[in-house]
Amino acid sequence: MIGGWAGFGMARATIIAASLMPIAAGAAAQDVAMTFDAASRRLETTSPALAAADHAEDAARETAAAVATLRRPVVTASAQYIAYQKTLAVDLTGQKEDARDATQDFLSGIPMTVPPAFQQIASDIVGRIGQALPGLFTAIPDQLSYRYRDDVFRPTVQGVLPLYSGGAIPAIQRGARAAAEIAAARAAQGRDLAQLNLIRVYFGEQAAAALAASARESRDALDRLLSDVRKMEAAGVVAHARTLEAQVARDTAERTWQRAAIAHDGARDDLARLLEVDRVRPTTGLFVVSHPLAPAGSFTGGEARLPQTRQADAAGAVARAGVDLARSRYRPQAFAFGEYNLNRSNALPTEPDWVAGVGVRYTLLSNVDRRHALNAAKANAAAADDAAREARKSAITATLRAWDLVESARRAFLLTDSSLAAAQENLRVQEIAFREGEATMTAVLAAEAALATARTQRAAIAYEYDLALAALLSASGQLDTFADHIAGADIHLPTDARP
Known part of the structure; x- marks a missing residue:
């Protein structure tokens, strides 16, 4: 100029x-x-x-x-209205056979357990019951089917806390x-x-x-x-x-x-x-x-x-943070989580009242080549320094x-x-x-x-x-x-x- x-x-x-x-x-x-x-x-x-x-x-x-504030927990509240139907079917064939055999064995042993004077009477009674058993067990169905329909209002609070990010959070910051x-x-x-x-x-x-x-x-x-x-x-x-x-x-x-x-x-x-x-x-x-x-x-x-x-200089700092972020993809991530049901009286039968735990996640195979990504980040850092x-x-x-x-x-x-x-x-x-x-x-x-x-x-x-x-x-x-x-x-x- x-x-x-x-x-x-x-x-x-x-x-x-x-x-x-x-x-x-x-x-x-x-x-x-x-x-x-x-x-x-x-x-x-x-x-x-x-x-x-x-x-x-x-x-x-x-x-x-x-x-x-990336290290802070993420707490969310959600509400769901769910209408559902559940059908249950139970096969009773085996149970019927087992019950029939057990009953017959039990009845056959009764005359032997009473005094001799009453054994004839007991045998007559057992015979009559034995004649009636096939009809009794026939009345029991071979399969029991049950269908239930209901609706549920499901308000919950969830929380997730990062414990270890492999260095991703400090690199982003x-x-x-x-x-x-x-x-x-x-x-x-x-x-x-x-x-x-x-x-x-x-x-x-x-x-x-x-x-x-x-x-x-x-x-x-x-x-x-x-x-x-x-x-x-x-x-x-x-x-x-x-x-x-x-x-x-x-x-x-x-x-x-x-x-x-x-x-x-x-x-x-x-x-x-x-x-x-x-x-x-x-x-x-x-x-x-x-x-x-x-x-x-x-x-x-x-x-x-x-x-x-x-x-x-600041561009170099960004590039070096990119290197740390690329390295974090090789490392596991740990987190704590929890959920609380605010309407436990109307919850699904399989739902817990609350749940808490910790988890670890590690990427075994990524669709992005992590080695090349790390090499690219290192090259960017070197270019920024130059x-x-x-x-x-x-x-x-x-x-x-x-x-x-x-x-x-x-x-x-x-x-x-x-x-x-x-x-x-x-x-x-x-x-x-x-x-x-x-x-x-x-x-x-x-x-x-x-x-x-x-x-x-x-x-x-x-x-x-x-x-x-x-x-x-x-x-x-x-x-x-x-x-x-x-x-x-x-x-x-x-x-x-x-x-």
């Missing part, structure tokens, strides 16, 4: 103007003066992207809180906490990106305003030059060709100013849309710190707090590169002071010499172009410095100190010289 804006100038202003519509003439909206700090605070409350990142972070933290950290890091990264975009747009409006003001000054200066040349032509001092040359230069400056003004309107619209206001007038100008920053090494060492490295190391290396590289850009922009800006002063003096001398007839129109026009270039470069390099500083602070995890650098800057470009 910094490299793309480093060559900010009139050509870029022309490209921006081609894709943006100018603010409608006669708009009744009033400018809202806003410092950078005020704009930053407003962005925090109006940015949908920041709000979405915060909601995602809240969701991840709530998910982690939800699985933090660690993974959820790491996912919450990823969401928090993404939210922080979103805030950094939003802040960088605000810096780009806020100070980009300042740069566009400075370019438009420079173009207007050049147009006004060539207006005055054209007026002087026309007077000199009327007095017979210069030829008409010099007037035409001044006219062409003035018209070119007019077109340049119009393009710069449209580009400035577009930049102002971008800032207004970003902050969701009608029109914004920034009051914090482009700035440069004339003295060098602290050494580049002082901005390194804090990579662990960067959002991107935090995401990488990504975390790469994120730290990239952060250090980005920090050192941004520090170089800041220092380069600082030195280049300090050189613009002498260039701007020399360009102003050169133009003044060339204008005087032209009026005295000692300089050509071409020299005056070249001096005016050099002055316009110096003014443009001054604003563009200041903008480059601000963007490079923001990139350095972001890469080193210190973007929240950007406002401190604004307050400590000893060079501020004016904001009142606006078109």
Whole structure:
């Protein structure tokens, strides 16, 4: 981003103007003066992207809180209304034969157990009973069938308590906490990106305003030059060709100013849309710190707090939790369970009043190859660790590169002071010499172009410095100190010289 804006100038202003519509003439909206700090605070409350990142972070933290209680028992209550029918059939054939044989044996022994005087009487009685037995046993059916129909209301309370999960529960909990950290890091990264975009747009409006003001000054200066040349032509001092040359230069400056003004309107619209206001007038100008920053090494060492490295570290924690979860599939699971019938008086005959126990479950054969699943989890963990190391290396590289850009922009800006002063003096001398007839129109026009270039470069390099500083602070995890650098800057470009 910094490299793309480093060559900010009139050509870029022309490209921006081609894709943006100018603010409608006669708009009744009033400018809202806003410092950078005020704009930053407003962005925090109006940015949908920041709000979405915060909601995602809240969701991840709530998910982690939800699985933090996986070791608690699961207690459920249920109620069932059951209508049922039961049919019972009992085969009595064998029992009838056994009863008949036992009865006959018993009767045959009775006469032998009574006194001799009564044995004849007993034999007659036994004979008569024996004759009646076949009819008695015939009346007993060979099979007894019973059918019962009823309905039952069955309210119960059940409970299951995990005793040992093979490491699955702690792995899930660690993974959820790491996912919450990823969401928090993404939210922080979103805030950094939003802040960088605000810096780009806020100070980009300042740069566009400075370019438009420079173009207007050049147009006004060539207006005055054209007026002087026309007077000199009327007095017979210069030829008409010099007037035409001044006219062409003035018209070119007019077109340049119009393009710069449209580009400035577009930049102002971008800032207004970003902050969701009608029109914004920034009051914090482009700035440069004339003295060098602290050494580049002082901005390194804090990579662990960067959002991107935090995401990488948390992703590694998620991957390692996945390894533990894959290992848990090799281990048994133990649990306690219980159930209580709240309507025991109306229970099914086979149902207990209550039941409690413990159980163990072990997967002997799974339709998912557990060895390959574990290998995949280990590979993911290794990839996450490598990504975390790469994120730290990239952060250090980005920090050192941004520090170089800041220092380069600082030195280049300090050189613009002498260039701007020399360009102003050169133009003044060339204008005087032209009026005295000692300089050509071409020299005056070249001096005016050099002055316009110096003014443009001054604003563009200041903008480059601000963007490079923001990139350095972001890469080193210190973007929240950007406002401190604004307050400590000893060079501020004016904001009142606006078109």
